[in-house]
Amino acid sequence: MSSSADTGDDRSDPGLSAIMSERRHLINLGYRLTGSLADAEDVVQETYARWYAMSAREQRAIESPGAWLVTVAGRICLNLLGSARARRETYVGDWIPEPLPEPTEWITGHSGAGGNDPADRITLDESVTMAFLVVLDAMTPAERVAFVLHDVFRYPFGEVSEIVGRTPAACRQLASSARRRIRTARTPAGPSTEQAAIVRQFRTAWEAKDIDALIGLLDPAATATADGGGLAVTHLHPIVGGEQIAHAYAEIARVAGDRTTFLECTVNGLPGLVAQQNGTIATVFAFEIAGERIRRIWAVRNPEKLRPWGVDRGVPSA
Numbered sequence: 001m002s003s004s005a006d007t008g009d010d011r012s013d014p015g016l017s018a019i020m021s022e023r024r025h026l027i028n029l030g031y032r033l034t035g036s037l038a039d040a041e042d043v044v045q046e047t048y049a050r051w052y053a054m055s056a057r058e059q060r061a062i063e064s065p066g067a068w069l070v071t072v073a074g075r076i077c078l079n080l081l082g083s084a085r086a087r088r089e090t091y092v093g094d095w096i097p098e099p100l101p102e103p104t105e106w107i108t109g110h111s112g113a114g115g116n117d118p119a120d121r122i123t124l125d126e127s128v129t130m131a132f133l134v135v136l137d138a139m140t141p142a143e144r145v146a147f148v149l150h151d152v153f154r155y156p157f158g159e160v161s162e163i164v165g166r167t168p169a170a171c172r173q174l175a176s177s178a179r180r181r182i183r184t185a186r187t188p189a190g191p192s193t194e195q196a197a198i199v200r201q202f203r204t205a206w207e208a209k210d211i212d213a214l215i216g217l218l219d220p221a222a223t224a225t226a227d228g229g230g231l232a233v234t235h236l237h238p239i240v241g242g243e244q245i246a247h248a249y250a251e252i253a254r255v256a257g258d259r260t261t262f263l264e265c266t267v268n269g270l271p272g273l274v275a276q277q278n279g280t281i282a283t284v285f286a287f288e289i290a291g292e293r294i295r296r297i298w299a300v301r302n303p304e305k306l307r308p309w310g311v312d313r314g315v316p317s318a
Contacts, residue, residue, distance in 0.1 A: 019051065022066050024121040026073050031122055032148050033077040034084075035097030035133045037308060043080065047073045067159070074145060074163035081141035092230030094238065096298050097133040098305040099284040100124065102266035124269035127152045130286035130298050133268070135185045139178050146171045147178035187290035195289045196264070196271040202287075202294060203262050203273055209250045218242030219293040224249070229302030232282070245297065274309065281309040 026047060030040030047069055051059065062068045088095055100122055126132060127148075136144050142164050149155040149163065150171070157168040157175075164171055189195065198217060205213035222242045228234035239245050253260075261276045267286040275283040284306060288296035300306065 019048075019065055019069070022069050025066075026069060027121045028123055029070065029073060029148070029153060030077060031100075032127055032133075032136070032152060033074070033145060034080060035137055036305075037098050037100065037122070038304070039080060043073050043076045046076055070155075071159075071163055074149060078141050078145050078164065081144060085141075092228065093234065093236040094225050094227055095137075095229075096225060096227035096300050096305075097130060097137060099130065099267050099272075099286055099298075099300050099309075100128065101308055102269075124266075126269075128268050129270055130268050131185070131187075131288045131296065132182070134298070135182055136178075139181060140174075142166065143174045143178040143181075146174035147182075150175045151179065187288065187295060189289060190292070192271065194292070195287070198289055198292060198294065199271040199273060199287055200264060203264060206249055206253055207262060209253050211246045211250050214246035214249060215243050217294055218245055219290070219295045222293070222295055222297070224297040224299065226299040227302050227305070229304065231303055232301035234299065234301045242293075281306055284309060 023044060026044045027040050030043040031037055034040055034043065050072055051065075051069065059065070102124065103122075122128065136148070139147070146157075146160050146164055149160045150157060157171045160171045160175075161168045164174070166174070202214070202217050205217060220242045221240070222245055224235075224239040224245045226234035226236075228236075235248070239248050256275070256277075259277055260282070263274050263276060265272055265274050267273075267284055270286070272287060273285040274281050275285070282301065284300045286298040286300075287294055
């Protein structure tokens with residue numbers, strides 16, 4: 001398998017630097033395919049383990065090491081997505097993709113100039129917004145892999161077929177089906193500055209426990225989903241309806257009291273909020289905003305999904 005995403009010609013000597021230069025690309029691919037930074041890290045680790053399990057002669061015989069790594073990582077992700085469906089059956093509450101912070105706001109202070117954290121290597125664009133990842137998660141594993149590889153990373157269907165294990169024509173149909181899902185679920189979003197202003201108004205109304213103001217900012221058919229994974233207290237089922245969400249969130253603010261500080265930040269490339277308690281990020285909130293109203297809220301409280309938001313990162317000021 002060859003690809004325009006390969007970096008350089010490593011045919012004569014697939015050395016360490018050439019192989020490791022693919023790591024960022026693989027992390028980006030793995031996160032979009034699995035919706036989990038932890039799983040993406042595992043996928044990349046397993047991919048490199050398989051590379052170094054080969055003899056030097058076997059490695060030199062590979063025409064394009066970068067393409068080989070992508071093929072292996074893609075197949076691992078495909079298998080992981082299949083097993084994830086079984087794991088979700090025992091997951092407590094709703095499963096939400098793992099949220100990512102803005103590297104310039106959070107990670108530089110934690111990892112140093114070198115940027116050792118895998119989250120620092122995730123490129124934040126439309127393909128990692130929470131709304132986009134949630135739609136990807138509703139796809140079949142084959143649809144997701146075919147769509148992400150072709151539409152996001154621009155691999156031709158002939159190469160995608162080697163990973164998915166289906167014909168190029170079948171992969172084209174899978175990507176087309178996934179594309180229709182994306183179009184159906186996608187809502188027109190305003191500029192980031194306008195979204196940030198709405199999130200700021202929501203934060204102000206929430207802190208004031210102003211139910212009427214909250215209702216005015218929420219779409220009447222809005223949905224709020226939370227992910228505690230059985231490791232943090234939260235509502236187990238989505239809250240449906242702007243008025244219902246306003247009352248529920250006002251109660252959350254009342255219970256939290258002065259122990260909780262709400263801060264504006266960037267979540268998966270878009271304006272969001274975090275709730276900080278005693279110096280610890282307890283919840284990350286992502287929003288989908290359409291027509292100057294909040295349509296979806298995703299609240300991630302599972303501490304295993306908040307590793308990139310550790311307390312030693314330095315919290316941005318509001």
